[in-house]
Amino acid sequence: MSGWRVARIAGADIIVRPSLVLIGIVLVIVFAPQFESLGAGPNPYVTSVVFVLSLFLSVFLHELAHLAAARWFGMTVPSVELHLLGGETRIEGDSRHPWQELVTAIVGPLCSLILGLIALWFAAATDGVTHSVLWSVGFINVLIAIFNMLPGLPLDGGRVLRALIWAVTGSEAKGVRVAGWIGRLAALALVAIAIAMMLGDDVFALGRALLVLAVALFLWQGASYALRHGVAIARIGALDARDLMRDEPPPPESVPISVDLSGRELLVALAENPANSYALIDDEGRVVGTLFSASVDRAYREAG
Ligand SMILES: [Zn+2]
Missing domain, CATH: 1.10.287 (Helix Hairpins)
Structure with missing residues (x-):
């Protein structure tokens, strides 16, 4: 992975992609003439740099909102990447639920919308160069909120739609x-x-x-x-040892594994101990049932 690790927040690496610097330079060049035409400040390039840095800061806050929600639900967040389009918060976890996924996705655009409205509100009370920068930051944050709520992956709106379909079906x-x-x-x-x-x-x-x-x-x-x-x-993610368990005593050659395994952890346990059947063990070491590897295969093929 190419990028610079600039910080570590709540267990997540904050990574800046080189493309962010490139897009920053392009944005400064694209927006400077527009600030100049607005008569904003003595140097339109300085104004443009302030604007682009404020924009990156608001994108960072958008990602922090995702991070905070994911951590709140106990999900693992290995990294938050800031790149071309703003950012991406990588979230991992086998214990995710559709509603947690929905909240984690929606807080980002919500954060952008609130930041945008605050900036527009302050813009209305100021003039000159401060007004131009605040107005632009406010406008773009509202745009980011709306764009990110388009219901297609990998956008936040796509994650919301995925969660809704997941919850319903x-x-x-x-x-x-x-x-x-x-x-x-x-x-x-x-x-x-x-x-x-x-x-x-x-x-x-x-x-x-x-x-x-x-x-x-x-x-x-x-x-x-x-x-x-x-x-x-x-x-x-949909695989769960408890759901796939047969209520019968395990055959003699069965390998013992925990009944609480699910998702990727379950597959890792099966791959590490290849067998046709597994004795499912609870917290107290009691055998509670049998898991046949054929049931796991079938469940994977038939899921969704
Ligand atoms: Zn987002």
């Missing part, structure tokens, strides 16, 4: 498929928008169109990744 894999395909459609729609922008005669049209194309590419890759891996991860 009981299948996370179904949620991944629907939200993944909507993410791909959103990417294609952005490509169409970028092409339309390039046809405009505005001098900044090409720069903006390229930004939109970069966003489209990011969306397509994230949605495709979700469709490729998310379905398998969801199927694994």
Whole structure:
């Protein structure tokens, strides 16, 4: 993984991707002439740098909101990455529930919306260069909130939709498929928008169109990744030793494993102790039932 680890918060590595620096420079160059046309401050580039840094700070706060919610629910968060499109909070955990997933996803856009409204409120009470920067930061934060709530993966709205479908149908894999395909459609729609922008005669049209194309590419890759891996991860997450247990005494050659295993931990335990059947053991070391590896295979294939 390429990137710089700049901090560690609540057990998560905060990683800055080199692409963030690149996009920062591009944004400063794109926005400086606009600040100049607004007559904002003695040096439009200084204004533009302040604006871009405020923007990155608000994206960071958006990611911190995801991190705080995930940690609140006891999920593991190995890293928070700040990159081209803002950020990505990687969340792991086999004990996730759809409603926890929904709350964890929705707090990010909510944070952006609140930050945006606060900035717009302060912008209304100021003038000159402060007004221009606050207004731009407020506007973009509201835009980030709205864009992130589009119901396609890998966006926050896609995670909300996945959680809703998961809650209603009981299948996370179904949620991944629907939200993944909507993410791909959103990417294609952005490509169409970028092409339309390039046809405009505005001098900044090409720069903006390229930004939109970069966003489209990011969306397509994230949605495709979700469709490729998310379905398998969801199927694994749905496995639970207790659910698959047979209420019968284990055959003599059975390997003992804990009845509390589920998801990836269960698969790891089975892979480390290959056998046709397992004696499921509770906290007090009592055998409570039998798990057949064939039942695990079948459950994986039939999930979602
Ligand atoms: Zn987010």
